[in-house]
Amino acid sequence: MAHRRVSRRQFLIGTATTGAALAWGTREAPAQKKAASLRLWILKTYVEPTNKAVEASAQRWAAKHGGSVTVEYFTFEDMQTKYVAAIENKNTPDVGQLETSAPARFAGMGQLLDLTGFAKQIESQVGKPPANVAPVNIIDGKLWAIPWYIMAPFWYVWRDEFEKKKVKLPTTFEEAKQAAHALNRPTDNFYGLGQSWNRTADGYGVMQSLMYSYGASWVGKDGKYRSIKTPAMQKAMRWATDIYKEGIQPADTLTWTGSGNNENFIARNIAQTSNGPSITFAMENAVAKATDAADRKKKEEALANHVALPHPAGPEGLRMWAIAMSFAIFKNSKDPEAAMSLVAHLLSPEETL
Numbered sequence: 541m542a543h544r545r546v547s548r549r550q551f552l553i554g555t556a557t558t559g560a561a562l563a564w565g566t567r568e569a570p571a572q573k574k575a576a577s578l579r580l581w582i583l584k585t586y587v588e589p590t591n592k593a594v595e596a597s598a599q600r601w602a603a604k605h606g607g608s609v610t611v612e613y614f615t616f617e618d619m620q621t622k623y624v625a626a627i628e629n630k631n632t633p634d635v636g637q638l639e640t641s642a643p644a645r646f647a648g649m650g651q652l653l654d655l656t657g658f659a660k661q662i663e664s665q666v667g668k669p670p671a672n673v674a675p676v677n678i679i680d681g682k683l684w685a686i687p688w689y690i691m692a693p694f695w696y697v698w699r700d701e702f703e704k705k706k707v708k709l710p711t712t713f714e715e716a717k718q719a720a721h722a723l724n725r726p727t728d729n730f731y732g733l734g735q736s737w738n739r740t741a742d743g744y745g746v747m748q749s750l751m752y753s754y755g756a757s758w759v760g761k762d763g764k765y766r767s768i769k770t771p772a773m774q775k776a777m778r779w780a781t782d783i784y785k786e787g788i789q790p791a792d793t794l795t796w797t798g799s800g801n802n803e804n805f806i807a808r809n810i811a812q813t814s815n816g817p818s819i820t821f822a823m824e825n826a827v828a829k830a831t832d833a834a835d836r837k838k839k840e841e842a843l844a845n846h847v848a849l850p851h852p853a854g855p856e857g858l859r860m861w862a863i864a865m866s867f868a869i870f871k872n873s874k875d876p877e878a879a880m881s882l883v884a885h886l887l888s889p890e891e892t893l
Contacts, residue, residue, distance in 0.1 A: 576605060576607035576608075576875045576878035577607060577608045577610075577875075578607065578608070578609050578610070578633075578634040578635065578873075578875065578878055578879060578882055579609075579610050579612060579633040579634050579635070580598055580609050580610070580611050580612070580633060580634065580635045580636075580882065581611075581612050581613070581614060581622075581633040581635070581636040581637060582594055582611065582612075582613060582614075582637045583613070583614060583615070583616070583619070583637055583639075583865065584613035584614065584615050585818070586798075586799065586802065586818040586821075586822070587818055587821050591613070594611075594886070595611045597885070597886055597891045598611055598882065598886065600885075600891075601881070601882050601885040601886070604885075605878070605881065607878065609882065612633065615740075615798065616739075616740040616741050616742075616798045617739065617740055617797055617798055619639065620739075623636070623642070623646070627646075627649065627651055630872060632651065632870040632872055633870060634869065634870065634873040634874070634875070634876075634878075634879040634882075635867055635868070635869055635870075635873075635879050635882055635883060636867070636868055636869075636870060637688065637865055637866070637867060638685055638865070638866050638867070638868050639741075639863050639864070639865060640676055640862075640863055640864045641676075642685075642868075643676060643677050643679065643684045643685040643866060643868060644676075644679050644684075646684075646868065646870075647679055647682075647684040648679075650871070651870055651871055652684045652685070652868050652869065652870060652871060653684075653868075653869045653870070653871055653873070653876055654682050654683070654684065655683050655684060655685065655686060655868070655869065655880075656681075656682050656683045658686075658880050659683045659686065662884065669683075669687050670687075673687045673690070673864055676864045676866070677864075677866055684868060685866035685867060685868040686866055686867045686868075686883055686887065687864065687865075687866050688865045688866050688867055688887065689865050690862050690863070690864050690865070691741075691816055691862060691863040691865060692816070692860065692861075692862040692863075693741075693745065693746070693749075693814050693815060693816050693851055693860065693861065693862075694814070694815065694816070694817065694848035694849060694850070694851070695710070695716070695812065695813075695814055695848070695849040695850065695851050695852055696805055696812065696813050696814070696815055696819055696846060696847070696848055696849070697709060697710075697811060697812050697846070697847050697849060698808065698811055698845060698846060698847075699845050699846070699847045700845050701723050701811050702719065702723070702811075705722050705723055707719050707722045707723060709847070709849060710812070710849070710852055711849075711850075711852060711853060712852050712853050712854065713750060713753065713754075713779055713852045713853070713854055714779070715852070716733065716812060716852050717733070717779065717782065717783060717786075717788070719732060719811070719812065720732025720733035720783070720788040720789075720811065720812060721786070721788055723811040724787070724788045724811075726787065729790075729809060730808065730809060730810070730811070731788055731789050731790050731809065731810050731811070732788040732789075732810070732811050732812065733783055733788050733789050733810060733811065733812050733813070734789060734790060734793060734796075734800075734801045734804050734805060734809070734810030734812065734813040735783060735789065735793070735801070735813065735814065736793045736794055736795075736796040736800060736801060737780065737794065738794070738796060738797065738798075740797065740798035741798070741816075741861075741863055742796075742798055742801055742813075742814060742815060745814075745861040745862075745863065746814045746861065747780065748861040749814075749851055749852075749859055749860055749861040750776050750779060750780060750854065751773065751776050752854075752856070752859030752861075753776075753852070753853055753854025753855070753856055753857065753858060753859040754772050754773075754775050754776040754779075754854040754855055754856060755772040755854070755855065755856040756770060756772040756773040756775075756776045772856075775855070776854070789810070790804065790809060790810065801813040801814070801815060802815060802818065802819055802822065805819060805846075806819065806822060806823065806826075806842075808842075814851065817848070819846070819848075820843075820846070820848060823839070823842060823843045823846060824843060826839045826842075826843075827839045827840055827843055867883045867886070867887070869883070
Protein backbone atom coordinates (compact mmCIF):
# COMPACT_ATOMS: atom_id res chain seq x y z
CA MET A 541 0.00 0.00 0.00
CA ALA A 542 1.38 3.43 -0.93
CA HIS A 543 2.22 5.76 1.95
CA ARG A 544 1.12 9.37 1.79
CA ARG A 545 3.82 11.89 2.53
CA VAL A 546 3.03 14.17 5.42
CA SER A 547 2.67 17.89 4.75
CA ARG A 548 4.49 20.47 6.88
CA ARG A 549 1.19 21.57 8.43
CA GLN A 550 0.18 18.01 9.25
CA PHE A 551 3.61 17.27 10.67
CA LEU A 552 3.57 20.30 12.97
CA ILE A 553 0.06 19.52 14.16
CA GLY A 554 0.90 15.87 14.60
CA THR A 555 4.01 16.45 16.65
CA ALA A 556 2.12 18.95 18.77
CA THR A 557 4.68 21.64 18.17
CA THR A 558 4.36 25.39 17.99
CA GLY A 559 7.88 25.98 16.78
CA ALA A 560 8.92 25.45 13.18
CA ALA A 561 10.17 22.07 12.10
CA LEU A 562 13.76 22.42 10.94
CA ALA A 563 14.17 20.66 7.61
CA TRP A 564 17.89 20.18 7.02
CA GLY A 565 17.43 19.19 3.42
CA THR A 566 18.88 16.41 1.35
CA ARG A 567 22.55 16.05 0.60
CA GLU A 568 24.50 13.69 -1.51
CA ALA A 569 24.19 10.48 0.43
CA PRO A 570 27.50 9.44 1.97
CA ALA A 571 29.04 6.24 0.76
CA GLN A 572 27.31 3.44 2.62
CA LYS A 573 26.99 -0.30 2.58
CA LYS A 574 24.03 -1.80 0.82
CA ALA A 575 21.37 -3.45 2.94
CA ALA A 576 22.20 -1.34 6.00
CA SER A 577 20.21 -2.34 9.08
CA LEU A 578 19.47 0.59 11.39
CA ARG A 579 17.63 1.14 14.66
CA LEU A 580 15.73 4.41 15.06
CA TRP A 581 14.33 5.59 18.39
CA ILE A 582 11.64 8.28 18.32
CA LEU A 583 9.14 9.81 20.72
CA LYS A 584 5.70 8.22 20.62
CA THR A 585 3.43 11.25 20.49
CA TYR A 586 -0.21 11.32 21.54
CA VAL A 587 -1.08 11.87 17.87
CA GLU A 588 -0.91 8.49 16.16
CA PRO A 589 -0.95 9.80 12.55
CA THR A 590 2.36 11.53 13.26
CA ASN A 591 3.95 8.35 14.57
CA LYS A 592 2.83 6.48 11.47
CA ALA A 593 4.04 9.24 9.14
CA VAL A 594 7.56 9.25 10.60
CA GLU A 595 7.72 5.46 10.55
CA ALA A 596 6.55 5.40 6.92
CA SER A 597 9.24 7.95 6.03
CA ALA A 598 11.90 5.72 7.57
CA GLN A 599 10.63 2.76 5.58
CA ARG A 600 10.81 4.77 2.36
CA TRP A 601 14.50 5.36 3.10
CA ALA A 602 14.96 1.63 3.68
CA ALA A 603 13.24 0.74 0.40
CA LYS A 604 15.33 3.27 -1.51
CA HIS A 605 18.62 1.99 -0.10
CA GLY A 606 17.82 -1.71 0.04
CA GLY A 607 18.17 -1.78 3.81
CA SER A 608 15.95 -1.91 6.87
CA VAL A 609 14.99 0.45 9.69
CA THR A 610 13.57 -0.84 12.96
CA VAL A 611 11.59 1.95 14.60
CA GLU A 612 11.33 1.78 18.38
CA TYR A 613 9.34 4.20 20.50
CA PHE A 614 9.83 5.82 23.87
CA THR A 615 7.50 8.08 25.83
CA PHE A 616 8.15 11.07 28.05
CA GLU A 617 7.65 8.73 31.01
CA ASP A 618 10.38 6.22 30.08
CA MET A 619 12.67 8.32 27.86
CA GLN A 620 15.42 8.84 30.43
CA THR A 621 15.41 5.31 31.84
CA LYS A 622 15.35 3.73 28.38
CA TYR A 623 18.37 5.68 27.13
CA VAL A 624 20.33 5.16 30.35
CA ALA A 625 19.65 1.42 30.26
CA ALA A 626 20.73 1.27 26.60
CA ILE A 627 23.97 3.10 27.41
CA GLU A 628 24.73 0.83 30.36
CA ASN A 629 24.06 -2.28 28.26
CA LYS A 630 25.91 -0.91 25.20
CA ASN A 631 22.72 -1.27 23.21
CA THR A 632 22.02 2.28 22.01
CA PRO A 633 20.23 2.85 18.67
CA ASP A 634 21.96 4.05 15.53
CA VAL A 635 19.79 7.18 15.43
CA GLY A 636 18.00 8.56 18.46
CA GLN A 637 15.60 11.45 18.91
CA LEU A 638 16.79 13.52 21.88
CA GLU A 639 15.12 16.16 24.05
CA THR A 640 16.58 19.50 25.10
CA SER A 641 19.27 18.56 27.59
CA ALA A 642 20.18 15.15 26.18
CA PRO A 643 22.75 16.22 23.51
CA ALA A 644 24.98 17.88 26.12
CA ARG A 645 24.44 15.06 28.58
CA PHE A 646 25.17 12.18 26.21
CA ALA A 647 27.99 13.99 24.40
CA GLY A 648 29.61 14.54 27.79
CA MET A 649 29.35 10.79 28.38
CA GLY A 650 31.12 10.11 25.09
CA GLN A 651 28.07 8.46 23.53
CA LEU A 652 27.47 10.63 20.44
CA LEU A 653 29.18 11.17 17.10
CA ASP A 654 30.42 14.67 16.34
CA LEU A 655 28.10 15.85 13.54
CA THR A 656 29.81 19.20 12.92
CA GLY A 657 31.10 18.14 9.50
CA PHE A 658 27.76 16.61 8.53
CA ALA A 659 25.95 19.83 9.45
CA LYS A 660 28.41 21.95 7.44
CA GLN A 661 27.91 19.79 4.35
CA ILE A 662 24.22 20.64 4.32
CA GLU A 663 24.52 24.20 5.66
CA SER A 664 24.57 25.77 2.20
CA GLN A 665 21.08 24.39 1.56
CA VAL A 666 19.42 24.96 4.91
CA GLY A 667 21.54 27.43 6.89
CA LYS A 668 22.70 27.24 10.48
CA PRO A 669 20.56 26.22 13.46
CA PRO A 670 18.49 29.15 14.77
CA ALA A 671 20.29 31.10 17.48
CA ASN A 672 17.85 30.02 20.19
CA VAL A 673 18.40 26.33 19.37
CA ALA A 674 22.15 26.32 18.78
CA PRO A 675 23.12 26.28 22.50
CA VAL A 676 21.19 23.03 22.91
CA ASN A 677 23.01 21.18 20.13
CA ILE A 678 26.43 22.87 20.01
CA ILE A 679 28.67 22.14 22.98
CA ASP A 680 32.31 23.29 23.11
CA GLY A 681 32.11 24.35 19.48
CA LYS A 682 30.94 20.97 18.19
CA LEU A 683 27.47 20.05 16.97
CA TRP A 684 26.21 16.80 18.47
CA ALA A 685 22.60 16.66 17.28
CA ILE A 686 20.65 17.96 14.28
CA PRO A 687 17.62 20.08 15.31
CA TRP A 688 14.23 18.71 14.31
CA TYR A 689 11.38 20.65 15.95
CA ILE A 690 10.39 22.63 19.03
CA MET A 691 7.47 21.53 21.19
CA ALA A 692 5.94 24.34 23.24
CA PRO A 693 2.92 24.34 25.60
CA PHE A 694 -0.30 26.24 26.12
CA TRP A 695 -2.37 26.98 29.19
CA TYR A 696 -5.70 25.27 28.49
CA VAL A 697 -8.92 26.57 30.06
CA TRP A 698 -12.66 26.03 29.72
CA ARG A 699 -14.04 29.37 28.55
CA ASP A 700 -17.61 28.81 29.79
CA GLU A 701 -16.47 28.05 33.35
CA PHE A 702 -14.64 31.36 33.51
CA GLU A 703 -17.53 33.27 31.96
CA LYS A 704 -20.16 31.77 34.29
CA LYS A 705 -18.23 32.92 37.36
CA LYS A 706 -17.06 36.15 35.69
CA VAL A 707 -13.45 35.17 36.33
CA LYS A 708 -10.67 36.82 34.33
CA LEU A 709 -8.63 34.53 32.08
CA PRO A 710 -5.22 34.16 33.76
CA THR A 711 -2.05 35.79 32.51
CA THR A 712 0.09 34.97 35.56
CA PHE A 713 0.59 31.95 37.81
CA GLU A 714 -0.93 33.85 40.71
CA GLU A 715 -4.04 34.68 38.65
CA ALA A 716 -4.30 31.02 37.63
CA LYS A 717 -4.34 29.96 41.29
CA GLN A 718 -6.90 32.63 42.19
CA ALA A 719 -9.09 31.48 39.29
CA ALA A 720 -8.75 27.88 40.46
CA HIS A 721 -10.20 28.82 43.85
CA ALA A 722 -13.09 30.69 42.22
CA LEU A 723 -13.95 27.81 39.87
CA ASN A 724 -13.38 24.91 42.28
CA ARG A 725 -16.38 22.58 42.87
CA PRO A 726 -15.08 19.41 44.56
CA THR A 727 -18.58 18.13 45.34
CA ASP A 728 -19.20 18.03 41.57
CA ASN A 729 -15.80 16.39 40.95
CA PHE A 730 -14.69 19.58 39.22
CA TYR A 731 -11.44 21.23 40.26
CA GLY A 732 -9.95 24.60 39.45
CA LEU A 733 -6.58 23.24 38.33
CA GLY A 734 -4.83 20.05 37.26
CA GLN A 735 -1.04 20.21 37.51
CA SER A 736 1.06 17.16 38.36
CA TRP A 737 4.74 17.44 39.29
CA ASN A 738 5.70 14.16 37.61
CA ARG A 739 8.61 12.95 35.45
CA THR A 740 7.01 13.98 32.16
CA ALA A 741 7.25 17.27 30.28
CA ASP A 742 3.85 18.15 31.75
CA GLY A 743 5.59 18.07 35.13
CA TYR A 744 9.20 19.15 34.85
CA GLY A 745 8.49 21.48 31.92
CA VAL A 746 5.89 23.45 33.84
CA MET A 747 8.18 23.48 36.89
CA GLN A 748 10.90 25.05 34.75
CA SER A 749 8.47 27.72 33.55
CA LEU A 750 7.38 28.41 37.11
CA MET A 751 10.96 28.65 38.41
CA TYR A 752 12.29 30.84 35.62
CA SER A 753 9.23 33.10 35.68
CA TYR A 754 9.89 33.69 39.38
CA GLY A 755 13.57 34.40 38.76
CA ALA A 756 14.72 31.07 40.22
CA SER A 757 17.18 28.58 38.76
CA TRP A 758 19.38 25.68 39.83
CA VAL A 759 22.60 27.38 38.72
CA GLY A 760 23.73 30.96 38.23
CA LYS A 761 25.40 32.44 35.17
CA ASP A 762 28.71 31.63 36.84
CA GLY A 763 27.81 27.93 36.69
CA LYS A 764 27.59 27.62 40.46
CA TYR A 765 24.75 25.76 42.17
CA ARG A 766 21.93 27.84 43.63
CA SER A 767 20.23 26.62 46.76
CA ILE A 768 16.53 25.80 46.88
CA LYS A 769 16.47 28.19 49.84
CA THR A 770 16.92 31.33 47.71
CA PRO A 771 13.99 33.79 48.06
CA ALA A 772 12.98 33.41 44.40
CA MET A 773 12.96 29.60 44.60
CA GLN A 774 11.00 29.67 47.86
CA LYS A 775 8.29 31.78 46.20
CA ALA A 776 8.09 29.38 43.25
CA MET A 777 7.95 26.35 45.56
CA ARG A 778 5.21 27.98 47.60
CA TRP A 779 3.01 28.18 44.48
CA ALA A 780 3.93 24.61 43.54
CA THR A 781 2.92 23.23 46.94
CA ASP A 782 -0.05 25.51 47.65
CA ILE A 783 -1.99 24.10 44.71
CA TYR A 784 -1.91 20.71 46.48
CA LYS A 785 -2.49 21.93 50.02
CA GLU A 786 -5.40 24.22 49.16
CA GLY A 787 -7.68 21.54 47.70
CA ILE A 788 -7.98 23.00 44.21
CA GLN A 789 -6.78 19.86 42.42
CA PRO A 790 -8.01 16.23 42.18
CA ALA A 791 -6.65 14.07 45.01
CA ASP A 792 -4.84 11.73 42.60
CA THR A 793 -3.02 14.46 40.67
CA LEU A 794 0.46 13.36 41.75
CA THR A 795 -0.13 9.88 40.33
CA TRP A 796 -0.91 11.15 36.82
CA THR A 797 1.29 10.14 33.93
CA GLY A 798 1.76 12.21 30.77
CA SER A 799 -1.84 11.68 29.64
CA GLY A 800 -3.53 12.23 33.00
CA ASN A 801 -4.04 15.96 32.63
CA ASN A 802 -5.20 15.55 29.01
CA GLU A 803 -7.85 13.02 30.02
CA ASN A 804 -9.06 15.00 33.03
CA PHE A 805 -9.30 18.24 31.07
CA ILE A 806 -11.20 16.67 28.16
CA ALA A 807 -13.51 14.92 30.66
CA ARG A 808 -14.14 18.36 32.23
CA ASN A 809 -12.82 17.36 35.64
CA ILE A 810 -10.44 20.35 35.75
CA ALA A 811 -10.72 23.97 34.63
CA GLN A 812 -7.06 24.59 33.73
CA THR A 813 -3.95 22.67 32.75
CA SER A 814 -0.68 23.06 30.84
CA ASN A 815 -0.21 20.95 27.73
CA GLY A 816 0.94 20.88 24.14
CA PRO A 817 -1.58 21.09 21.26
CA SER A 818 -2.42 17.37 21.54
CA ILE A 819 -5.51 18.29 23.59
CA THR A 820 -6.89 20.28 20.66
CA PHE A 821 -6.05 17.43 18.27
CA ALA A 822 -7.87 14.93 20.50
CA MET A 823 -10.97 17.13 20.64
CA GLU A 824 -10.95 17.67 16.87
CA ASN A 825 -10.58 13.92 16.43
CA ALA A 826 -13.55 13.34 18.75
CA VAL A 827 -15.72 15.54 16.52
CA ALA A 828 -14.67 13.55 13.47
CA LYS A 829 -15.63 10.30 15.23
CA ALA A 830 -19.00 11.51 16.55
CA THR A 831 -21.61 8.74 16.48
CA ASP A 832 -24.65 10.87 15.60
CA ALA A 833 -25.82 14.46 15.17
CA ALA A 834 -26.40 15.03 18.89
CA ASP A 835 -22.98 13.63 19.78
CA ARG A 836 -21.35 15.75 17.11
CA LYS A 837 -23.08 18.92 18.36
CA LYS A 838 -21.92 18.24 21.93
CA LYS A 839 -18.32 17.67 20.85
CA GLU A 840 -18.29 20.70 18.55
CA GLU A 841 -19.47 22.87 21.45
CA ALA A 842 -16.70 21.47 23.65
CA LEU A 843 -14.12 22.14 20.95
CA ALA A 844 -15.31 25.74 20.57
CA ASN A 845 -15.37 26.19 24.35
CA HIS A 846 -11.80 25.18 25.14
CA VAL A 847 -9.15 27.88 24.88
CA ALA A 848 -5.38 27.52 24.49
CA LEU A 849 -3.86 30.54 26.22
CA PRO A 850 -0.21 31.59 26.40
CA HIS A 851 1.58 30.15 29.42
CA PRO A 852 1.28 32.20 32.64
CA ALA A 853 3.98 34.65 33.67
CA GLY A 854 5.61 35.26 37.04
CA PRO A 855 7.14 38.27 38.82
CA GLU A 856 10.10 38.15 36.42
CA GLY A 857 7.93 37.90 33.30
CA LEU A 858 6.94 35.05 31.00
CA ARG A 859 9.60 32.33 30.81
CA MET A 860 7.76 29.59 28.95
CA TRP A 861 9.33 26.16 28.72
CA ALA A 862 9.76 24.37 25.40
CA ILE A 863 11.30 21.08 24.33
CA ALA A 864 13.88 21.19 21.54
CA MET A 865 13.87 17.82 19.80
CA SER A 866 16.79 16.70 17.67
CA PHE A 867 18.41 13.69 15.99
CA ALA A 868 21.74 12.30 17.18
CA ILE A 869 23.86 9.39 15.99
CA PHE A 870 25.34 7.16 18.65
CA LYS A 871 28.99 6.16 18.55
CA ASN A 872 28.23 2.46 18.60
CA SER A 873 26.39 2.67 15.26
CA LYS A 874 27.74 -0.03 12.96
CA ASP A 875 27.03 2.13 9.92
CA PRO A 876 27.26 5.85 10.77
CA GLU A 877 27.22 6.83 7.09
CA ALA A 878 23.88 5.09 6.63
CA ALA A 879 22.63 6.70 9.85
CA MET A 880 23.53 10.16 8.50
CA SER A 881 21.77 9.33 5.25
CA LEU A 882 18.64 8.35 7.19
CA VAL A 883 18.68 11.60 9.19
CA ALA A 884 19.10 13.65 6.01
CA HIS A 885 16.18 11.77 4.47
CA LEU A 886 13.85 12.23 7.47
CA LEU A 887 14.48 15.98 7.53
CA SER A 888 14.48 16.55 3.78
CA PRO A 889 11.94 18.88 2.14
CA GLU A 890 10.47 15.90 0.30
CA GLU A 891 9.52 14.33 3.62
CA THR A 892 8.53 17.40 5.62
CA LEU A 893 7.07 19.91 3.15
